[in-house]
Amino acid sequence: MRPEQGTMQSRAMAMAALLELLTDQPVIICNGFPSREAYKIADRPTHFYMIGSMGSAPAIGLGVALAKPKKQVVIFDGDGNVLMGMGTLATVGALRPKNFIHVVFDNEVYGSTGNQPTISNVVPLEKVAKAAGYVNVERVREREDLVYEFKDMLKKDGPNMLLVKVNEMVEDVGRVMLDPPDITKRFMNALE
Amino acid sequence: MIESDAFIQALQDIGVDFFTGVPDSILAGIIADLMERRLYTPAVREDEAVAMAAGAYMSGKIPAVLMQNSGLGTSLNTLISLNMIYCQPCILIVSWRGYQGKDAPEHLVMGEVMPQFLDTMKIPHRTLSEKTAIDDLKWLAETFMKQRIPVALLITKGVVKGLHP
Numbered sequence: 001m002r003p004e005q006g007t008m009q010s011r012a013m014a015m016a017a018l019l020e021l022l023t024d025q026p027v028i029i030c031n032g033f034p035s036r037e038a039y040k041i042a043d044r045p046t047h048f049y050m051i052g053s054m055g056s057a058p059a060i061g062l063g064v065a066l067a068k069p070k071k072q073v074v075i076f077d078g079d080g081n082v083l084m085g086m087g088t089l090a091t092v093g094a095l096r097p098k099n100f101i102h103v104v105f106d107n108e109v110y111g112s113t114g115n116q117p118t119i120s121n122v123v124p125l126e127k128v129a130k131a132a133g134y135v136n137v138e139r140v141r142e143r144e145d146l147v148y149e150f151k152d153m154l155k156k157d158g159p160n161m162l163l164v165k166v167n168e169m170v171e172d173v174g175r176v177m178l179d180p181p182d183i184t185k186r187f188m189n190a191l192e
Numbered sequence: 193m194i195e196s197d198a199f200i201q202a203l204q205d206i207g208v209d210f211f212t213g214v215p216d217s218i219l220a221g222i223i224a225d226l227m228e229r230r231l232y233t234p235a236v237r238e239d240e241a242v243a244m245a246a247g248a249y250m251s252g253k254i255p256a257v258l259m260q261n262s263g264l265g266t267s268l269n270t271l272i273s274l275n276m277i278y279c280q281p282c283i284l285i286v287s288w289r290g291y292q293g294k295d296a297p298e299h300l301v302m303g304e305v306m307p308q309f310l311d312t313m314k315i316p317h318r319t320l321s322e323k324t325a326i327d328d329l330k331w332l333a334e335t336f337m338k339q340r341i342p343v344a345l346l347i348t349k350g351v352v353k354g355l356h357p
Contacts, residue, residue, distance in 0.1 A: 028247075048250070052273025056243035059235075060274075063247020063255075066233060067210065087236040091244075095233065181279040188250050 009143055010169035011105040012037045015076065017143055018103065018150055022074065026064055026191060029076040030057040032112030034105060036173040038076060045190035049176045049183055055085030058092060058102055065097040068191060072099045072154065079106040079120035086128065093133025098157040102129070103150070107168045115168055129161040137161040194322055194352045196221035200229075202325070203256060206333035208283060210248040212241045213258030218287035221353045223258060238263030239270040242342075245282040246274055254336070256283040261290070261302050261346075264309065271313065271342050281336045284344040288319065291348045310344055317344040320351055 011034065019042045028048045029035045035049040050057060061075040082089070082104055092100060104125055109115040126137040136156055138149045146164050153160040178186070199222060211226050212233040213219075226232035235241035238259045245255035259267070264286060275282060289295050290303015302309070310317045316335050320328050328345060335343045 050274075052277065053239075053243065053270045056239065056246075056270055056274060059240045059243035060247040060250075063210075063244040063249075063253075064251050065247075066244075067248045067251035067253050085240065088240050091234075091236050091240060180277045184250060184278045184280055188252070191251055 007141060007165045007167045009141070009146075009164070009166055010171070011107060011111075011166040012041065012169075012171040013143070014105060014146055014164050014166050016041045017147055018074075018076075021147070021150060021154070024190075025072045025074050026061075026068070026187070027074045027076060028057045028061040028064070030054070030078055030081045032078065033170050033173065034076055034078055035176055037171050039176045039178075040171060040173045045186045048187045049178070051176070051180065055081050055088075057081060057085075058088045059085065061100065061102070062088070062092055062095070062097065064191070065100045066095070069097075069099060071191070072101065073097075075100075075102045077102060077104045078111075079104060079108060079125060080110045080118045082125050083118055083120065083123070089129050089132040089134070092159050093129065093131075096133060096135070097159055100159040101150075101153050102134070102159065102161045104161065104163040105166050106163050107166045109168050111168055111170055126161050126163040129159075134159045134161050137163070139163045139165070141165045193350060194320075194325060196225045196353050199325075199352050200225055200231075202329045203283075206329055207254040208256045210245065210253035210255040211258065212244050212248075212255065213285070214238050214241060214260070214263055215258070216260035216287040216289065218260075218289070218347055218349050218352075219258050219285065222285070238267045242267045242270045242282065243274060246278070246280045249280050249282060254283070256285055258285045260287050261306050262299070264306070265302065268313070271315070275342045276314075279340045281340045282342050283332060283336060284315070284342055286344050286346050288346045288348045306346070315342050315344050317346055319346040319348065322351060
């Protein structure tokens with residue numbers, strides 16, 4: 001979504017606002033620019049940065065949430081990713097993990113491959129999640145609403161989906177400078 | 193024929209404590225047993241099951257994913273760009289549909305090429321038999337621990353008691 005279409009907030013700005021509210025919660029971050037931006041904004045051992053396996057972030061998060069019911073699991077996802085792994089909304093909705101917060105940064109494009117449009121401009125993903133059985137879903141645009149709803153979801157039993165409309169601006173970021181096996185090891189140690 | 197409860201016990205004995213997957217008739221007895229014991233988390237696609245297993249593995253579990261061999265095709269990208277690249281092992285319990293060309297048409301191509309397919313993907317595999325079952329499970333555990341990648345145990349029709357014995 002272009003800034004002139006009414007969304008002033010970039011994904012990196014939205015992500016920074018959420019990372020400020022998190023401490024030691026495990027965060028699974030989808031492939032492409034979201035992982036690279038999160039790594040630049042705040043690198044924590046509790047972050048699992050994905051490269052590849054697009055669409056799998058909520059499924060990985062679900063595995064963590066089921067195995068670690070006392071940890072609140074956060075997923076940073078994108079609209080293209082959710083559309084690719086849409087079946088997982090149903091699995092999450094059916095299994096109803098309480099400790100599951102699914103944040104979708106919705107910019108309506110495949111931003112890592114040249115901004116080809118997705119179909120999230122006409123498919124309201126948070127309504128799909130609600131129909132599938134997510135307990136709380138919200139769609140927000142402004143930073144204040146984003147912060148308010150995220151704080152609220154941190155207190156509520158889930159599964160929760162917070163969809164935030166963002167523009168297609170991308171931060172000037174490099175790749176995640178960690179080897180994938182080291183990301184695994186570090187994340188596992190942080191979860192213990 | 194191996195009883196499904198004995199098979200599940202053997203998997204638990206090597207440490208498996210997270211079971212997910214997508215059903216197949218050859219695996220029906222095992223899944224029914226797992227569900228009765230509330231040990232099974234159903235997935236809607238095999239790649240989702242593999243990713244869920246990866247999350248469970250990173251949370252300290254030893255995961256097993258049950259699937260029909262058609263699901264290997266569905267899981268291919270996840271097995272490569274998640275499990276292989278991130279060194280995340282999981283045990284794949286795969287039913288070998290189309291074994292020796294005796295099955296419905298949709299299973300024949302994958303049934304014929306499956307061992308070569310797994311070899312190409314560098315996924316170690318063995319085919320379960322009643323005679324060598326103890327050894328097969330031991331191999332499974334050792335390969336999982338040593339190689340830290342997905343490892344597959346293939347099950348042909350009639351080896352573990354299922355819906356169509």
